[in-house]
Amino acid sequence: MLEVRGVRSSYGAVQAVREVSFELHPGEVLAILGPNGAGKSTLANTIAGLHTLSQGRVRLAGVDLTRARATVVARSGLTLVPQGRRVFGSCTVAEHLQLAGLHARPDALPPDQVLEIFPRLGDRRDVRARRLSGGEQQMLAIARAVLLGPAVLVMDEPTEGLAPSLVTGVGRLIGLLRDKGVATLLMEQPGPFPRAVADKVATMDRGELATPRRAHDSTQEVGPSR
Incomplete structure (x- = not known):
C-alpha cells in the first residue's frame, strides 16, 4: 500500500502541494484531476523522489520513502511516467525496452503483451527516440515504465498528445495492471477517460486535494476545502 500523509512541497516561497494525504491499495486506480498549475506534477514528482518534500511522509509497503532518492524509490517498486516523456533521444525504441527489461521486477508484464497494445x-x-513523434514518445515512456514491473505506477497526464485509439490502449494497459495487483496513481485533466478507468477520483486545486470518492458515485464531487 502507498501511504501519503500530510505532504507539502514548495518551490522557494511558493507552496505547490499543501497537506496532501491519501492511501492507494494494491490493484486500485486513483485519478487526481485538476487543471495545469493545480500541483499534480509536483505531487507526482515528490512521491517519486524527484522533488524533496518540506513536510509529511511517504511510505510504500511499510517502507519509509519520505526523503529517499528517486533511484531508491524506483527500486522499492514505485515507477513514474513523467509529464514531458523524458526518453533518451539517442537510444532506439528497442534499447529503451531492453534497458527496462534488465531492471524489471518479478512478475512484470512481458514485452510482447505491451507491444500488442x-x-x-x-x-x-x-x-531513435528523438525521431519519434510526440505520441510515439509518450507510448515509449509508458511502455518503459510498465516493463519495469512496478507495484505502484504513477502516471502524469499519460494521454497527453495521444490519439483516441491510443488512449483506449492506455486504458487497457491500466486494466491489465489492475488485474496483476498493480496500483495506479493517475494525474489527469478532468474528462471522461480518468473517470472510466479509475476506482476513485479526487480533484486538486492550488495544491489542495479533495477527499477521494468512488469514480462512479452519483454524489456531486466536492473540491478542496478552504
Missing part, C-alpha cells in the same frame, strides 16, 4: 512501437523498434 502499442504495436506502433514494434514497427519503430530501430528508430
Whole structure:
C-alpha cells in the first residue's frame, strides 16, 4: 500500500502541494484531476523522489520513502511516467525496452503483451527516440515504465498528445495492471477517460486535494476545502 500523509512541497516561497494525504491499495486506480498549475506534477514528482518534500511522509509497503532518492524509490517498486516523456533521444525504441527489461521486477508484464497494445512501437523498434513523434514518445515512456514491473505506477497526464485509439490502449494497459495487483496513481485533466478507468477520483486545486470518492458515485464531487 502507498501511504501519503500530510505532504507539502514548495518551490522557494511558493507552496505547490499543501497537506496532501491519501492511501492507494494494491490493484486500485486513483485519478487526481485538476487543471495545469493545480500541483499534480509536483505531487507526482515528490512521491517519486524527484522533488524533496518540506513536510509529511511517504511510505510504500511499510517502507519509509519520505526523503529517499528517486533511484531508491524506483527500486522499492514505485515507477513514474513523467509529464514531458523524458526518453533518451539517442537510444532506439528497442534499447529503451531492453534497458527496462534488465531492471524489471518479478512478475512484470512481458514485452510482447505491451507491444500488442502499442504495436506502433514494434514497427519503430530501430528508430531513435528523438525521431519519434510526440505520441510515439509518450507510448515509449509508458511502455518503459510498465516493463519495469512496478507495484505502484504513477502516471502524469499519460494521454497527453495521444490519439483516441491510443488512449483506449492506455486504458487497457491500466486494466491489465489492475488485474496483476498493480496500483495506479493517475494525474489527469478532468474528462471522461480518468473517470472510466479509475476506482476513485479526487480533484486538486492550488495544491489542495479533495477527499477521494468512488469514480462512479452519483454524489456531486466536492473540491478542496478552504
